[in-house]
Amino acid sequence: MNWHAVRAIYRFEMARTFRTLTQSIVSPVLSTSLYFVVFGAAIGSRMGEIDGVSYGAFIIPGMIMLSLLNESISNASFGIYMPKWSGTIYELLSAPVSFVEVVIGYVGAAASKSVLLGLLILATSRLFVPYEIVHPYWMLCFLLLTAVTFSLFGFIVGLWADDFQKLQVIPLMVITPLTFLGGAFYSINMLPPVWQRITLFNPVVYLISGFRWSFYGVADVHVGISIGAIAGFLLLCMAAVWWIFHTGWKLKV
Template sequence: MNWHAIRAIYRFEMARTFRTITQSIASPVLSTSLYFVVFGAAIGSRMGEIDGVSYGAFIIPGLIMLSLLNESISNASFGIYMPKWAGTIYELLSAPVSYVEVVLGYVGAAATKSMMLGVLILVTARIFVPYEIAHPLLMVVFLVLTAVTFSLFGFIIGLWADDFQKLQVIPLMIVTPLTFLGGAFYSINMLPPVWQKIALFNPVVYLVSGFRWSFYGTSDVNVGISLAAIVGFLLACMAAVWWIFRTGWKLRA
């Protein structure tokens, strides 16, 4: 394993984040803080509890997951797309670096940025809403697994994209709507029976539900199923990345 190459890619990507800290860190935290102000403080104070949890506290896992998914995809996709756009991807492919080391560098940096953001949002939430974390270890497991999985997914999107517009298509038109419909702001048990069954086809439901269980011990879906879902998606992304580098799809054209 070429740890020097991994460290070089990782440090380069992290340096890019700190050069644009306003866009990379401050902006998502500020946007999420507005959700806490509007939904947590303004609307939440006029709503009853959900599963024994105040509405303001109930939406914290959903808001963290919303930011985590979007930022993981965005960081990883932009990180690998820029070398493709600039043409330096060929230098990377011809260097004595395996695809595993390339993926570890880019995905590791993207996941680190996303987890930093998730922790910052968690700390910021304390300013607006009191909350407790019932299972901190499992919360960290969900945070890490989600960040790594969707960073891998974003890496695939970055390899697939032919222009900057395509980088935003899946996050904006698929991931964000699925997150809003995945129980980020409500329990799917509040839906009519038919829609509850339909909601179970939304993969984000399992992420939000499992993450919420680590906070409050309540969830819409069994936590074991939630863990299995995220691990299954992680394995699928790993298989897709292996196939891309094995065949050279979107890399050697």
């Protein structure tokens, strides 16, 4: 394993983040803070508890997951798309670096940014809503596993995209609607029975449910199923990345 190459890619991507600190960190934190002001303080104070948890505290895991998914995909996809767009990816492919080291560098940097952002949102939410974390270890595990998985998915999106518009299609047109419909603001147990069964086909439900369980010990779906869903998607993304580098799809054009 060429750790020098991994470190070089990782440091380059992290340096880009700190050069655009306002766009990468400050803007998502402020945007999520507005959600807490509106839904947590204003609306939440007029709503009852959900599964024994105040509404303001109940939506914290969903808000963190919403930002985590979008930022993981956006950071990773943009990071690998820029070398494709500028043509420097051919220098990377011809260098004595394996695809595993390339993926670790780019995905590791994107996941690090997303985890940092998630922790900042978690700390900021304390200013608006009191909450507790029943399983802090599992909370960090869910945070890290989700960030790595969707950063890897974002890496695939960046390889697939042919222009800048396609980079935004998946986060805006797919992930955000699935998150809003996946129990970020409500428990799926509040839905009619038919819609409860339909909602279970939404993969984001398992992410939010497992993450919320780590906070309050309550979940819409068994936590084991949530972990299995994330792990399964991670393996699927790993297989897709291997196939892309093995066949050269979208790399040798």
